[in-house]
Amino acid sequence: MKADSQTCSMSKPVVEVKVRAVAATSGGWAVFLGNEDKVFVMFVDQSVGTAITMFMQDTQKERPLTHDLVANILRALGAKIERVIVNDLQRGTYYARLVLIAENELQQKKVIEIDARPSDCIAMATAQHAPIYVSLDVWDEVEDVTETLRMIQEEGSQGEESGEEEDS
Numbered sequence: 001m002k003a004d005s006q007t008c009s010m011s012k013p014v015v016e017v018k019v020r021a022v023a024a025t026s027g028g029w030a031v032f033l034g035n036e037d038k039v040f041v042m043f044v045d046q047s048v049g050t051a052i053t054m055f056m057q058d059t060q061k062e063r064p065l066t067h068d069l070v071a072n073i074l075r076a077l078g079a080k081i082e083r084v085i086v087n088d089l090q091r092g093t094y095y096a097r098l099v100l101i102a103e104n105e106l107q108q109k110k111v112i113e114i115d116a117r118p119s120d121c122i123a124m125a126t127a128q129h130a131p132i133y134v135s136l137d138v139w140d141e142v143e144d145v146t147e148t149l150r151m152i153q154e155e156g157s158q159g160e161e162s163g164e165e166e167d168s
Contacts, residue, residue, distance in 0.1 A: 040142035044119035
């Protein structure tokens with residue numbers, strides 16, 4: 001488990017992750033985040049899970065979702081999401097920072113960090129194709145569910161294969 005050369009605002013080492021999968025659960029959605037070394041799961045509410053899925057699939061929406069609205073406001077103000085950092089985990093609750101870069105008409109750049117729900121940060125990063133990082137402290141603490149994700153994906157592909165056979 002290696003730390004990325006990036007660091008979060010407090011100079012903590014971080015690991016870059018991607019959304020590996022999103023799956024509906026009885027109580028919301030499971031978002032699987034990770035890289036080739038490890039995958040962990042974060043549970044989010046239904047609306048954000050649906051939004052992340054739509055952003056991953058580039059689904060066209062009739063009207064902007066809340067995350068689209070925020071992105072449009074940022075763009076209008078000359079700001080963009082530079083990165084997201086899941087920076088803490090306390091008693092099963094994740095914490096994150098949304099890092100923005102704003103540039104004004106004088107071409108002066110400003111870095112802005114905002115405390116935000118990790119689920120919203122992940123949705124916005126997915127929509128804007130911004131990188132997602134996890135602090136090394138959190139990375140070391142989370143359980144590796146790579147095998148669980150693999151099994152879920154295998155079950156999904158077997159279901160698709162059997163569905164295709166029935167259509168033939």
